[in-house]
Amino acid sequence: MTKLDSKIPAGPLADKWTNYKAHQNLVNPANKRKIDVIVVGTGLAGGAAAASLSELGFNVKVFCIQDSPRRAHSIAAQGGINAAKNYPNDGDSIYRLFYDTVKGGDYRAREANVYRLAEVSNNIIDQCVAQGVPFAREYGGLLDNRSFGGALVSRTFYARGQTGQQLLLGAYSALSKEINKGSVKMYTRREMMDVVKIDGIARGIIVRDLVTGKLERHGAHAVLLATGGYGNVFFLSTNAMTSNGSAAWKAYKRGAFFGDPSFVQIHPTCIPVHGDYQSKLTLMSESLRNDGRIWVPKKKEDAEAIQKGNLSPVKIPEEDRDYYLERRYPAFGNLVPRDVASRAAKERCDEGYGVGNTGLAVYLDFKDAINRLGKHVIEARYGNLFQMYEKIVDENPYETPMMIYPAIHYTMGGIWVDYELQSTVPGLFVGGEANFSDHGANRLGASALMQGLSDGYFVLPYTMQNYLADQIGVPHFSTDTPEFNETEKDVQDTIDKLFAVKGNKSVDTFHKKLGLIMWDFVGMARNKEGLEKAIIEIKMLRKEFWQNVSVPGEKIGMNVELEKALRVADFLELGELMARDALHRNESCGGHFRDEYKTEEGEALRDDKNFMFVSAWEYTGTDKEPILHKEPLVYENIEVKQRNYKTA
Amino acid sequence: MDLKLKIWRQTGPDAEGKFIHYPVHNISKDASFLEMMDILNEELVANGEEPVAFDHDCREGICGMCSLYINGHPHGPDDSITTCQLHMRKFKDGETIVIEPWRAKPFPIIKDLMVDRSAFDLIIQAGGYVSINTGGVPDANAIPIKKENADLAMDAAACIGCGACVAACKNASAMLFVSAKVSQFALLPQGKVEAKRRVEKMVAIMDDLGFGNCTNTYACEAECPKDISVANIARMNREFFVAKIS
Amino acid sequence: MSVMYSSITKKIWMSLMGLFLMTFLVVHLGINLLLLFDPTRELFNVVAHFMGTNPIIQIFQWVLFAGFAIHIVLGITLQIQNWIARPKGYKVKASSEDSFFSKYMIHTGVIIMVFLGIHFANFFFKAKIFHSIPEFILNGVNTGMEDMGILVMELFQLPEYVVGYIIALLILGFHLDHAFQSAFQSLGLNHKKYTPFIKGLGHIYSIVITLGYIIIPLFIYFTK
Incomplete structure (x- = not known):
């Protein structure tokens, strides 16, 4: 059994990162040219890391699935990015950001990593401003901050409702600069198919050119995966259509452990599902909860009338409305963390109080805010979101309350990495949402952007260099080796196998079915019985997939159905691991909520005695039980408490 | 239906x-x-x-x-x-x-309705950035920036690089795209340092790639999904003019 | 020229020449209008003679020709490049231009160029090359000046010429309507406060110029 070594540097928490950097190995400038690095993914983590590594002098090959590195899904983040700048003078500090993040993650994140994240958060803001990212400013010309859920200070920097876009374009511009310089070679419309290992070390990847359909081999001294999360296992999520878990899954199957796969974040404010043809869910920024009040009817007959379309919500008098978040959580009210708000909405809808024609929606009402502040203020704050809502739902949210429902949004789980962000496969690094990351069991708003850029700009360029320091003697790789041959053949075999099925059900049919299983049993609330059922059903679905999937078209050339089939094949395995992970974790924490483990008031009940660890799963073979490794979490600098959002 | x-x-x-x-x-x-x-x-x-x-x-x-x-x-x-x-x-x-599909010489069709827009990436690579490396930058609040300018820069930076401006333009001109990036940096002190070099290089590559010339029909602005203003084109013309005579 | 200069350089020259030609149109209109106020044609002929003989104006005339030439050559070059930039067009043509006449600048431009040729043949060549213009006799006295006025009056007796002239001028008006504000935009002069004013001024300018020129043949034709 491999022992997990998290490689946390010794010394006091606040000095760990400084000490690490002071003592790490470096590569001299002349030798950097001799070293090749592969980066897969051009989101915040991948784009920033690729640019920074190239600036240092390494040869970098970058791969992205879209037609341009500027389109990675980091672009869709709306709200903002946290940093402990304490510009508003409201008592923020690196420690407080660290503390809030660990607490928000329900004490399931690694202390040293989170502290480092909080520490470099300030550098990120400096870096982005220097790049020309147009953050919001005040009339005095200095940067503006806003507040976000789960924090008592205003530490969120933002660029209108498009912070993710602006930060990504910043990283993209840095990457473009390096491409122009010639030290980054960019490959677009490529999907990673597998990791190639030589003597147990990651030495390259196999990619598929999505336009020509050809498989390509690329070798390097180290490989960085920054391929995002796997939320699309649920079919409907706020992720982009091409967001997938395959790169991480292939790494897992090549020996990288998978950390906390069941930790999934469900975002409470999304536009509800409206039909079975729906392809994705649209997020409405969390900031809406600052002024909107969430409610459902108090009387079941009202809810039923609304569902049938016989009653308008504006006709329901105040005393017949149940502002359930304000009722249950008087201190935080509508601003409770995401996992809490999501579960509360599900609870009401499950009880039959949901609204909309499906009964799977709750109201987010701005009536009081409009009466208090005036329509123009609400328009200035949320105008673009209201407009987006109206375009999609065809209802005017200034007049009828908005309908929202939780949706899969982010995966805290991912490839297990040590302090250096290196997986259990030497030479294979993982950054951003793709790693099991710094968010524990629940991520706070505006922390994903922070983590992606922290990994990319300030962590990986150091830690990867530490690894590469002893690689200077290794010459550039030929991809004409038995290992590359074999891995490429594995990929080709899978493709051939998919075409050979010649079934009669479309890939999406399977994906939708998997999504329903995941949503019903591995979603917002889980229990032993359901999870066991899910594992059986997923296995059956996987079997059916390999017997009856239809992949039309040709092996060569562009084939979107084949792309989808390859991804869904992996999701069908990943989903099972998620269910397994959720099943073994007999406690509730953050986004992982087990019906059996809750307080009398229905809140998540952790079991710190038995479950204060990171689950790291080791692949043992197809249809074989994976092995669970545990990385104990030690909190030396923080008092572990029950999360409480009822009283301040 | x-x-x-x-x-x-x-x-x-x-x-x-x-x-x-x-x-x-x-x-x-x-x-x-x-x-x-x-x-x-x-x-x-x-x-x-x-x-x-x-x-x-x-x-x-x-x-x-x-x-x-x-x-x-x-x-x-x-x-x-x-x-x-x-x-x-x-x-x-x-x-x-x-x-x-989008129709323009620099956007060749890949298949059906899919076109290759990598020409846009090449334009950005020619100068759509501030030439600084990671680390060693001043504090974020060291340079105050007028709110109005920050807002205008954000308006320009909202461009999503979709290419609708080129598709809409009867001349298949990319001026709105290029000018949005040039404007964003022209409005910010960080970008002013290499403003001359940037606008010259970006315009040169835009021309080389075979995009058409702007004839101020403003179809780009009318069709832009992010409402990028043609005022950015004027700003780029100005930047370019100043760069050439200086 | 197309290879040597960037698209924006060409646009800047295009607009500078355009603005220059627009000032010329004002001067030309001012002289033409003299025909309306002086049935003896003396005012008109005196000014025409001055314009035709003054050495400074003679030199400046070449600057004007250069302006026309640059504007025309650039306009055609830009248009050819624009056609090349979209080898295959759309089935459903776009209709989203804010400035309607902007779509037809090359068409209106070419018509104006043809008109300019005819105009040259009728007046400029006759005066400068063939010297076939009668001398101006005022009150029985030969002034020694060419009677440009009578040339105009005679041409504007012909209904087909009047109609042709009016159509050409209307087209010039369409051209100018877009050209005026477009020139400012090309020169980078766009400002949220002043641009609406410039657009308005452009409409007024093009209407005044067009009407101003059109009134003359109509007046002459109907008062003959």
């Missing part, structure tokens, strides 16, 4: 393309345009036909991947949105919808 689709089909970059008619039935008016395309593709797959290739990704109007020239408008008839946010309620039952 039932619709008659006329879709441009082309098997590859050098193939001859043509319009093919596809009827679709029972489309919900609440479906998005791309979901309607999904339904069509699912039917085509079920009949053993090649699905229509089109670009799309985030489906929330920000990644800039989706395109489609619908009934004479890039991103369709609705204002200020991308194709992925266009909904079928904007069309009439029984309507004929003509769907074409």
